[in-house]
Amino acid sequence: MKRFRFHFWFNASFILLCVSVSSSLDYRLERDVVPLFYNLTIRLLADEAKPNTFNGDVSITLQAVKTDKEIKEITLHSDGLEIEECLFYNESGVLISTIDTNQLTLDRTTQKLSVLLEEALALNENYTIRFKYSGEIGSGVEGLFATTYIEEGSGITKSVYLTHMQAINARLVFPCFDEPAFKAKFQLHIERPSGYNAISNTKQISSSPESNNRYLDHFEVTPVMSTYLLTFIVSEYTARGNESDYAVVSRPEFYDNTEFSYNVGERVLPVYEGLFQQTYKELGNELLQHATTPSFRHNTMENWGLIIYKDAVLVQKPGYTDGWSDKEFTIRNIVHETSHMWFGDSVTLSWWSHVWLNEGFARYYEFFVAHELYPEYQLDQQFVVRKLQHIFPSDAVNSTQPLTSPEESIQTSSDIYFKFANIPFAKGGSIVRMWRNAMGHDNFDAAIRDYLKQHHLGNTEPQDLFYHLKQYWPVKSELVNLDQFLYDFTEQVGFPMIVVNASFENKQIRVEQNRFLLSPGDGSDPNIRYTIPITYTTNLAPDFQNLTPIGYFSKVVDVYDIWFDEAIDWIVFNLKQSNYYRVFYDAPLLNSLQLALHKSDHSGIAVENRAQIVDDLFSFARVGYVDYEEVFQFIEYLSQEVEFIPWYSTYQSLQLVANRLTPDQLPNFAKYLSDITSAVFTKLGASGKNSDSVLDVYNRNQQVAWLCKYQIKSCQEQVQVLYDVQKPIPDYRETFYCAAARTEGYIKILELYREETYPTEQDLLWRAASCTRNYTGHYQNEILSYSRTLAEKKTAISQMYQQNPDLVTPIFIMLSENITQLSEALGSWAETAQVISDLADYFTTREQHQLLSDFYDENHLLFGTSAETLITALNSVESNLQWAQQRLGRLVNFLSLRNIGGATQTKALPMVALLLGLILICIWS
Ligand SMILES: *[C@@H]1O[C@H](CO)[C@@H](O)[C@H](O)[C@H]1NC(C)=O
Numbered sequence: 039m040k041r042f043r044f045h046f047w048f049n050a051s052f053i054l055l056c057v058s059v060s061s062s063l064d065y066r067l068e069r070d071v072v073p074l075f076y077n078l079t080i081r082l083l084a085d086e087a088k089p090n091t092f093n094g095d096v097s098i099t100l101q102a103v104k105t106d107k108e109i110k111e112i113t114l115h116s117d118g119l120e121i122e123e124c125l126f127y128n129e130s131g132v133l134i135s136t137i138d139t140n141q142l143t144l145d146r147t148t149q150k151l152s153v154l155l156e157e158a159l160a161l162n163e164n165y166t167i168r169f170k171y172s173g174e175i176g177s178g179v180e181g182l183f184a185t186t187y188i189e190e191g192s193g194i195t196k197s198v199y200l201t202h203m204q205a206i207n208a209r210l211v212f213p214c215f216d217e218p219a220f221k222a223k224f225q226l227h228i229e230r231p232s233g234y235n236a237i238s239n240t241k242q243i244s245s246s247p248e249s250n251n252r253y254l255d256h257f258e259v260t261p262v263m264s265t266y267l268l269t270f271i272v273s274e275y276t277a278r279g280n281e282s283d284y285a286v287v288s289r290p291e292f293y294d295n296t297e298f299s300y301n302v303g304e305r306v307l308p309v310y311e312g313l314f315q316q317t318y319k320e321l322g323n324e325l326l327q328h329a330t331t332p333s334f335r336h337n338t339m340e341n342w343g344l345i346i347y348k349d350a351v352l353v354q355k356p357g358y359t360d361g362w363s364d365k366e367f368t369i370r371n372i373v374h375e376t377s378h379m380w381f382g383d384s385v386t387l388s389w390w391s392h393v394w395l396n397e398g399f400a401r402y403y404e405f406f407v408a409h410e411l412y413p414e415y416q417l418d419q420q421f422v423v424r425k426l427q428h429i430f431p432s433d434a435v436n437s438t439q440p441l442t443s444p445e446e447s448i449q450t451s452s453d454i455y456f457k458f459a460n461i462p463f464a465k466g467g468s469i470v471r472m473w474r475n476a477m478g479h480d481n482f483d484a485a486i487r488d489y490l491k492q493h494h495l496g497n498t499e500p501q502d503l504f505y506h507l508k509q510y511w512p513v514k515s516e517l518v519n520l521d522q523f524l525y526d527f528t529e530q531v532g533f534p535m536i537v538v539n540a541s542f543e544n545k546q547i548r549v550e551q552n553r554f555l556l557s558p559g560d561g562s563d564p565n566i567r568y569t570i571p572i573t574y575t576t577n578l579a580p581d582f583q584n585l586t587p588i589g590y591f592s593k594v595v596d597v598y599d600i601w602f603d604e605a606i607d608w609i610v611f612n613l614k615q616s617n618y619y620r621v622f623y624d625a626p627l628l629n630s631l632q633l634a635l636h637k638s639d640h641s642g643i644a645v646e647n648r649a650q651i652v653d654d655l656f657s658f659a660r661v662g663y664v665d666y667e668e669v670f671q672f673i674e675y676l677s678q679e680v681e682f683i684p685w686y687s688t689y690q691s692l693q694l695v696a697n698r699l700t701p702d703q704l705p706n707f708a709k710y711l712s713d714i715t716s717a718v719f720t721k722l723g724a725s726g727k728n729s730d731s732v733l734d735v736y737n738r739n740q741q742v743a744w745l746c747k748y749q750i751k752s753c754q755e756q757v758q759v760l761y762d763v764q765k766p767i768p769d770y771r772e773t774f775y776c777a778a779a780r781t782e783g784y785i786k787i788l789e790l791y792r793e794e795t796y797p798t799e800q801d802l803l804w805r806a807a808s809c810t811r812n813y814t815g816h817y818q819n820e821i822l823s824y825s826r827t828l829a830e831k832k833t834a835i836s837q838m839y840q841q842n843p844d845l846v847t848p849i850f851i852m853l854s855e856n857i858t859q860l861s862e863a864l865g866s867w868a869e870t871a872q873v874i875s876d877l878a879d880y881f882t883t884r885e886q887h888q889l890l891s892d893f894y895d896e897n898h899l900l901f902g903t904s905a906e907t908l909i910t911a912l913n914s915v916e917s918n919l920q921w922a923q924q925r926l927g928r929l930v931n932f933l934s935l936r937n938i939g940g941a942t943q944t945k946a947l948p949m950v951a952l953l954l955g956l957i958l959i960c961i962w963s
């Protein structure tokens with residue numbers, strides 16, 4: 039499974055977790071009865087009067103395996119199924135009893151179904167329990183559900199029936215032992231009307247005609263696998279490729295648009311087969327299909343042999359969704375899912391408490407195997423800024439979680455969804471990367487091969503993985519306590535920052551560690567310590583390639599000292615940010631790093647480290663360890679930076695500060711932005727060049743988005759000229775149209791929007807048109823128009839002020855002038871309160887706070903209970919104002935002084951001179 043919209047999930051599941059902690063019910067099954075084989079028949083659309091019902095018939099071969107007690111009861115999972123018959127057979131296939139369905143007990147909370155037997159089970163003998171039942175074809179995205187699409191051309195609505203069993207939804211489709219450790223073989227039979235076809239995890243063996251123009255399709259027995267990986271799709275799809283070997287399966291009209299996905303999927307298999315030295319077919323399934331669906335819970339799901347993706351992931355519509363970033367998205371998803379055939383499907387976590395064993399590896403390979411195949415995307419570098427740096431804030435607050443949770447703490451479905459939050463993915467991938475680089479790729483790959491072979495078709499816990507990693511770990515045991523190191527980053531939450539101080543005239547470097555926390559005092563334990571792999575390089579012999587730690591900073595000592603024979607000038611720790619921590623340099627070291635970054639080629643300092651220094655500094659400023667003024671002085675180095683990676687970190691971090699600046703402060707900020715982007719914008723400009731790398735394309739997009747948003751003239755002029763001439767490529771389209779709509783292009787973008795028929799492009803054009811500065815016209819004539827959906831209205835309003843930070847106040851005044859009109863347009867006061875509250879997130883002045891407060895006084899009665907939302911908004915404006923007052927004072931001064939007659943030079947020069955002096959003294963002494 040792969041998730042992108044984690045924010046919502048993270049929050050929602052966290053709330054659920056809090057609710058469920060108090061429950062002490064046992065949701066888990068006993069281990070004394072185990073299933074071996076499921077023979078499952080599903081009949082779809084058998085009764086026209088009941089299109090949303092399916093019939094099922096499942097025979098489960100099982101055994102009693104424990105000796106210490108008499109087993110007279112079989113307990114398994116079932117949810118929402120109507121059981122009509124329950125039959126029990128002995129090993130010879132003789133029916134021993136017909137169990138009255140009234141005798142079955144179902145606990146609706148734990149979804150455990152218990153079957154009482156007349157006689158105790160003999161140990162290690164096969165029995166078969168059979169259920170005939172019916173179930174619901176859901177309209178959601180769980181279990182067996184239906185979705186539809188409109189066929190291009192004919193306009194006919196077509197149905198697709200498909201499944202999503204992860205994590206515990208197989209029980210919605212058949213009674214089963216619905217935990218990943220109960221692996222068994224499955225044989226599936228699907229009865230469907232003619233006109234449809236069925237696909238499943240394995241090859242279809244045969245299809246037999248039934249009455250009423252119906253067919254029964256029989257599939258091969260699956261390998262031994264977990265219930266959550268079973269799947270089937272009944273549809274009118276067609277296959278690109280060979281349906282009994284490798285294929286992409288989709289709507290017939292998508293056939294021409296799946297060539298790219300097909301090729302990616304075909305190319306990635308041999309890479310994994312070489313890396314793991316185990317072919318896909320050796321895992322136990324001959325067939326691999328990638329299929330698409332119009333709607334799905336996640337972007338993807340790794341069912342063994344039949345991976346399912348949302349349409350948008352696999353389908354590249356030429357001119358619309360075939361940009362570089364679209365392709366990257368396709369590549370990463372396919373590479374991620376394909377890795378699950380080994381990590382997850384063949385070797386499966388024993389319980390969801392360590393879901394990172396699936397997802398951390400899949401996330402890692404998603405970037406690093408894709409990087410081998412498609413180096414032009416520089417996914418090795420992108421990983422650092424998009425995943426590692428991105429997850430740090432979530433892992434520095436109380437709501438985080440360890441990679442490995444205690445097994446008993448994960449019971450309910452909401453507990454399980456909490457484990458599927460972003461930590462197991464991004465932190466998991468980061469920790470895997472740290473291990474692979476620390477032990478060396480060859481050692482790591484050898485360990486993984488052993489792990490995958492030993493546990494083929496089995497289930498594992500972190501210790502099983504650690505056993506193999508330790509076998510191949512190259513360091514002597516006295517250098518590091520490996521068990522401790524492996525434990526520290528999997529069972530503890532959070533991550534450290536190392537504090538680096540130079541002394542003895544830059545011949546000694548002293549390292550200390552702390553846990554990095556974003557809001558100390560939020561309940562997080564500040565005393566957690568970690569075993570820290572130390573890598574560094576200096577100006578004496580710069581080398582950013584060797585990622586093998588020179589040592590490990592043990593958690594039982596207070597300091598880690600490094601001595602040099604010569605005084606060093608600069609030092610960079612955590613090379614390529616390969617390890618999972620931040621680095622805090624003392625002021626002299628930071629200054630010398632800035633000088634080094636200003637030199638040609640940034641003194642050879644790796645892009646990942648350039649990005650790290652920026653990201654770390656902003657994070658330290660956020661907590662108050664340094665002042666934003668120093669950060670902004672430091673990142674003046676960017677005036678010579680042209681690479682995407684450091685710029686990406688910069689813009690991610692800058693967002694928080696930029697959002698807290700008042701309208702009066704924006705011009706100084708814009709000037710600063712214009713200055714530090716001089717080199718990169720001169721190099722890239724707004725128009726594409728033949729020499730562009732993929733990251734240049736991404737970089738141009740982010741530069742234009744920022745520069746035009748803050749109305750930097752050169753940006754606006756260049757975009758204006760361009761968009762008049764030609765349609766921007768998909769990568770830039772939204773950014774450029776948005777920029778154009780801000781100036782003279784609004785009416786034209788609206789026209790394009792009206793003419794467009796392709797749904798995602800329509801959405802894009804609507805968002806772009808909403809960047810207009812003509813907010814009264816757009817609001818009155820477009821947004822309030824009856825024909826817009828609620829989502830379109832809300833998107834447009836937030837686009838207007840987010841894309842025009844100086845218009846926050848006038849837009850608020852406009853909305854509040856006739857709030858009844860807005861609430862009528864949005865359909866409820868609750869939505870209206872939410873829209874106002876979202877807007878108030880962008881308030882930065884006392885005057886705005888007063889406006890909101892007056893608004894509340896005048897209107898709160900209208901809002902009813904939703905007035906609460908406004909109170910919360912008022913409080914959050916207040917705390918934002920206080921934060922800005924506390925943190926941004928010096929920065930604001932700096933920005934304004936800087937813009938009065940070249941204050942940059944006068945400020946920066948003495949510092950540079952002083953430092954040079956210091957360095958000279960150091961060298962001479
Ligand atoms: C599976 O069950 C069906 C009846 O639903 C039966 O006809 C078939 O023989 C069974 N197959 C196996 C392998 O037990």
Ligand SMILES: *[C@@H]1O[C@H](CO)[C@@H](O)[C@H](O)[C@H]1NC(C)=O
Pocket residue numbers: 128129130131132
């Ligand atoms: C199954 O039950 C039948 C009828 O009671 C009996 O003859 C047969 O021996 C049983 N088979 C096994 C393996 O116990």
Ligand SMILES: *[C@@H]1O[C@H](CO)[C@@H](O)[C@H](O)[C@H]1NC(C)=O
Pocket residue numbers: 074075099129164
């Ligand atoms: C028990 O069932 C399993 C799975 O169907 C089968 O492989 C095995 O041969 C059976 N054992 C006996 C003794 O019938």
Ligand SMILES: *[C@@H]1O[C@H](CO)[C@@H](O)[C@H](O)[C@H]1NC(C)=O
Pocket residue numbers: 280281282283
């Ligand atoms: C499809 O794949 C199967 C299994 O690999 C192979 O036997 C068959 O020849 C292939 N068919 C075609 C048309 O390539």
Ligand SMILES: *[C@@H]1O[C@H](CO)[C@@H](O)[C@H](O)[C@H]1NC(C)=O
Pocket residue numbers: 435436437438439531560561562563
């Ligand atoms: C969150 O805070 C509570 C105390 O308020 C503490 O018991 C808990 O361990 C903290 N959780 C984490 C993950 O730090």
Ligand SMILES: *[C@@H]1O[C@H](CO)[C@@H](O)[C@H](O)[C@H]1NC(C)=O
Pocket residue numbers: 812814815816819
């Ligand atoms: C603003 O938008 C309205 C309606 O869309 C339009 O009539 C008006 O001309 C626009 N004003 C400007 C200055 O573009």
Ligand SMILES: *[C@@H]1O[C@H](CO)[C@@H](O)[C@H](O)[C@H]1NC(C)=O
Pocket residue numbers: 856858859862
């Ligand atoms: C507010 O808008 C509504 C239309 O929804 C209109 O009927 C009403 O007259 C307006 N009120 C004011 C004060 O403009």
Ligand SMILES: [Zn+2]
Pocket residue numbers: 039040340374378396397400
């Ligand atoms: Zn996944």
